[in-house]
Amino acid sequence: MRRFSFFNASALTLGFAFLYLPIVLLIIFSxxxxxxxxxxxxxxxxxxxxxxxxxxxxDAAWVTVRVGLVSATLATILGTMAALVLVRAGRFPGKxxxxxxxxxxxxxxxxxxxxxxxxxxxxxxFDRGFWTVILAHVTFSMCYSAVVISSRLVTxxxxxxxxxxxxxxxxxxxxxxxxxPIILPxxxxxxxxxxxxxxxxxxxxxxxxxxxxxTLPMKxxxxxxxxxxxxxxxxxxxxxxxxxxxxxxxxxxxxxxxVQRRREERAAVAGG
Amino acid sequence: xxxxxxSGSGCNFAPWSDPKEKPLIxxxxxxxxxxxxxxxxxxxxxxxxxxFFALLGPSGCGKTTLMRMLAGFEQPTMGxxxxxxxxxxxxxxxxRPVNMMFQSYALFPHMSVEQNIAFGLKQxxxxxxxxxxxxxxxxxLVQLQAFAKRKPHQLSGGQRQRVALARSLxxxxxxxxxxxxxxxxxxxxxxxxQFELMTIQEKLGTTFVIVTHDQEEAMTVASRIALxxxxxxxxxxTPREIxxxxxxxxxxxFLGDVNIIGGHILGPDDKEDxxxxxxxxxxxxxxxxxxxxxxxxxxKGTERWVAVRPEKVRITKEYPTDTHNILKGKVLDIAYTGxxxxxxxxxxxxxxxxxxxxxxxxxxxxxxxWDDEVYVHWRAGGCVxxxx
Ligand SMILES: Nc1ncnc2c1ncn2[C@@H]1O[C@H](COP(=O)(O)OP(=O)(O)OP(=O)(O)O)[C@@H](O)[C@H]1O
Ligand SMILES: [Mg+2]
Numbered sequence: 040m041r042r043f044s045f046f047n048a049s050a051l052t053l054g055f056a057f058l059y060l061p062i063v064l065l066i067i068f069s070x071x072x073x074x075x076x077x078x079x080x081x082x083x084x085x086x087x088x089x090x091x092x093x094x095x096x097x098d099a100a101w102v103t104v105r106v107g108l109v110s111a112t113l114a115t116i117l118g119t120m121a122a123l124v125l126v127r128a129g130r131f132p133g134k135x136x137x138x139x140x141x142x143x144x145x146x147x148x149x150x151x152x153x154x155x156x157x158x159x160x161x162x163x164x165f166d167r168g169f170w171t172v173i174l175a176h177v178t179f180s181m182c183y184s185a186v187v188i189s190s191r192l193v194t195x196x197x198x199x200x201x202x203x204x205x206x207x208x209x210x211x212x213x214x215x216x217x218x219x220p221i222i223l224p225x226x227x228x229x230x231x232x233x234x235x236x237x238x239x240x241x242x243x244x245x246x247x248x249x250x251x252x253x254t255l256p257m258k259x260x261x262x263x264x265x266x267x268x269x270x271x272x273x274x275x276x277x278x279x280x281x282x283x284x285x286x287x288x289x290x291x292x293x294x295x296x297x298v299q300r301r302r303e304e305r306a307a308v309a310g311g
Numbered sequence: 312x313x314x315x316x317x318s319g320s321g322c323n324f325a326p327w328s329d330p331k332e333k334p335l336i337x338x339x340x341x342x343x344x345x346x347x348x349x350x351x352x353x354x355x356x357x358x359x360x361x362x363f364f365a366l367l368g369p370s371g372c373g374k375t376t377l378m379r380m381l382a383g384f385e386q387p388t389m390g391x392x393x394x395x396x397x398x399x400x401x402x403x404x405x406x407r408p409v410n411m412m413f414q415s416y417a418l419f420p421h422m423s424v425e426q427n428i429a430f431g432l433k434q435x436x437x438x439x440x441x442x443x444x445x446x447x448x449x450x451x452l453v454q455l456q457a458f459a460k461r462k463p464h465q466l467s468g469g470q471r472q473r474v475a476l477a478r479s480l481x482x483x484x485x486x487x488x489x490x491x492x493x494x495x496x497x498x499x500x501x502x503x504x505q506f507e508l509m510t511i512q513e514k515l516g517t518t519f520v521i522v523t524h525d526q527e528e529a530m531t532v533a534s535r536i537a538l539x540x541x542x543x544x545x546x547x548x549t550p551r552e553i554x555x556x557x558x559x560x561x562x563x564x565f566l567g568d569v570n571i572i573g574g575h576i577l578g579p580d581d582k583e584d585x586x587x588x589x590x591x592x593x594x595x596x597x598x599x600x601x602x603x604x605x606x607x608x609x610x611k612g613t614e615r616w617v618a619v620r621p622e623k624v625r626i627t628k629e630y631p632t633d634t635h636n637i638l639k640g641k642v643l644d645i646a647y648t649g650x651x652x653x654x655x656x657x658x659x660x661x662x663x664x665x666x667x668x669x670x671x672x673x674x675x676x677x678x679x680x681w682d683d684e685v686y687v688h689w690r691a692g693g694c695v696x697x698x699x
Contacts, residue, residue: 205479206405207434
């Protein structure tokens, strides 16, 4: 075990302060009594009530949640399929290209993704709105779910599937009765990840959205340009809580799966 | 270590020597390549119903590949595999009347013991009550009643192995493939399970093909043993035959301990006409080997080898009488393994001959010890002549 020195402690504190101070400030000021954002006037939750009473905010929230649910589900299904091909298909012509192309949107600047999607929708003469945002979100979040699921599939013991087929299960039955239940934790964490990605996306949604499909981040951004209000702080706090819950749940699932697998492996070795 | 050909199906069980008997499985000129690598090389093999067929061979010789072709996870590159009148090659794994017990057990981690065993039956959409009865029967067979509701990770290695066995038996397959099924068990449990396997086989009449690294295990359970090397079958015989009359130095050396001496054929013995003489060293008398019936003498001068098992080599301080082959030497080493002692005797020209004696008396009374001048000797019927 390494020593926890003074240097380490201060580096850690500084790092965390740098990362989280702005968010902590935001959360603190969301409970501010005063209308002035930077002056503390006592504790209050009135801005939260104001948020829930604001129809514009509530509509945007509803759009965001629907976009998140649908796009996360689609992205997870497509991501699972891509991961299966990447991990299972062995070598086929163009495999390197395919895997590169699946991962490319991870590092693509969002502005480029958004812009190119906008161009596509315009040239196809799509009406921009709810569904175009969903399509755009699926496009980038399926890469993340493909990564999450393929990292699980790499360690999947193929003999389990062979055993199932050996016992009379067709390929289809094997997939749904053996593969899916076993990789379910990573499917769920891929879904949660896609959902949170969709929840906090601003850039791509701005490019691909249309009238009547304003998402929450878009709403906040447009409000902020008129000046920061405590209401915005409260709304942002809610978003922060939602997103971090999603991310923490996803990583806990991954962690638990890891622990479980290690326990099983240890048991197997101990038995052997 | 002595081979006892006790297949579960009685002493007279030998369908392979009956020309009228039709095999259950037939490999015809089967070759399997992975890229350029030849894993199975032009292999011909017949396996009969109710056999307990053991596959033996060094690591990487293709045993698992052979099994996987039977189960349907690999397709032969050339040749055909028949089950009765049917080409197995055309049948996908989930339609074959073949079940495999995986070396890793491959138990489904998200299912309980019961669910694991029921899995195969559920795929056939059998009635619920029937599945339940069959699962209970299998659980009783492998004595896991107390563990039926547990998940695989809550079981010990031996218990898991029995679940895997029950699962592969549940569908009453015609052919059961066992890939190193007992590798994870300790010696006691392994022996117990070997007998369980033989009992199960007797009860169900299933045909077993078993891969094992443990030759003693193969000797105990198998009706026939196939020894493989680099994708080829070297010898397929009953445990007794493969141990007593190996067809090559490779087989003799692989199964058990053996002394091998090379030489050239001299000609028949002048007293007994089924004994051949082998010249092996200019300073020594030729070795004499009794040939199996019907006798066919190899040509004079051809290179041959004689193989003799250490337990058939006697060791004495006095010059022995009434024996065929006598070598004089000095005790180099004695390996004590409890029930037997193995003497390593060096002849004057440096050949090491191993001789095994049962430890009939306590050790401090041992008559022969290090550096003693001794004679090692064996009878002409105790050794075999090998062509390669
Ligand atoms: N999918 C594969 N691709 C390429 N080579 C393979 C493949 N499967 C097996 N081989 C090769 O074929 C040879 C035989 O393998 P196999 O698994 O049948 O050996 P084995 O006799 O079962 O060995 P062991 O006793 O170690 O289990 C090995 O050299 C192995 O490397
Ligand atoms: Mg193997």
